Amino acid sequence: MRARNKRAAVVAVAGAAAVGALFATAAPSTAATVRLSYAATGSTALTGLGATLPLGPGTATVEGDLQQGAITGSVDLPESRTKFLLGGFLDTHAKVKVTPTTPLTGTIKAGVVDVSGQFQVQITEVGHFDIGIPLQNCKTTEPVTIALKSGAGFNPSTGGTLTGTYKLPRFADCFVDTEIINLLVVGKDNTISIDLKGDNR
Numbered sequence: 001m002r003a004r005n006k007r008a009a010v011v012a013v014a015g016a017a018a019v020g021a022l023f024a025t026a027a028p029s030t031a032a033t034v035r036l037s038y039a040a041t042g043s044t045a046l047t048g049l050g051a052t053l054p055l056g057p058g059t060a061t062v063e064g065d066l067q068q069g070a071i072t073g074s075v076d077l078p079e080s081r082t083k084f085l086l087g088g089f090l091d092t093h094a095k096v097k098v099t100p101t102t103p104l105t106g107t108i109k110a111g112v113v114d115v116s117g118q119f120q121v122q123i124t125e126v127g128h129f130d131i132g133i134p135l136q137n138c139k140t141t142e143p144v145t146i147a148l149k150s151g152a153g154f155n156p157s158t159g160g161t162l163t164g165t166y167k168l169p170r171f172a173d174c175f176v177d178t179e180i181i182n183l184l185v186v187g188k189d190n191t192i193s194i195d196l197k198g199d200n201r
Helices: 003-031 173-184
Strands: 033-046 051-065 070-074 080-086 090-100 104-109 112-128 131-134 144-150 158-165 190-197
Touching: 033 158, 051 090, 051 190, 070 090, 070 112, 144 190
Parallel strands: none
Antiparallel strands: 033 051, 033 190, 051 070, 051 080, 070 104, 080 090, 090 112, 104 112, 112 131, 112 144, 144 158, 158 190
């Protein structure tokens, strides 16, 4: 009887040790996965128009394992307005909406964020001398791929600045402005800068 009780006690201790080891192994992985939120503002220079389009204020979220360095994210930006001189003399404005079609995916390693994603760019209004003409379906014919990278020292808690370049594909369904827009903006190298500010302490 004593031998049987002793064997039962040994099994119970071994079982408890196994459960403890399981939790000890799983805990760091769970703790390493975080979700961070930021206020997002920035701008993009549209080379073909000689215009700068402000971006934001919007929001951004990042989720991932900071120990392993793999992250995913999203950016939500409102419609924005830019003004420029068409042909160097005609006062013109445009309203633009940038919408993500895929998540941002990439890495954060040694304080450097490197991510990319795809976006749809839609022109919702064009006009001259502040008289706007709404456009219902004027948008890029394919997603725009944008790669963004920070400098060294990006702080996941407080944020930092991401920059990159991209090219716009052709637009469609812009009525009489379709060919003018495509002539001016397609295939040009454009720059973009996004400032992320967070309080994730």
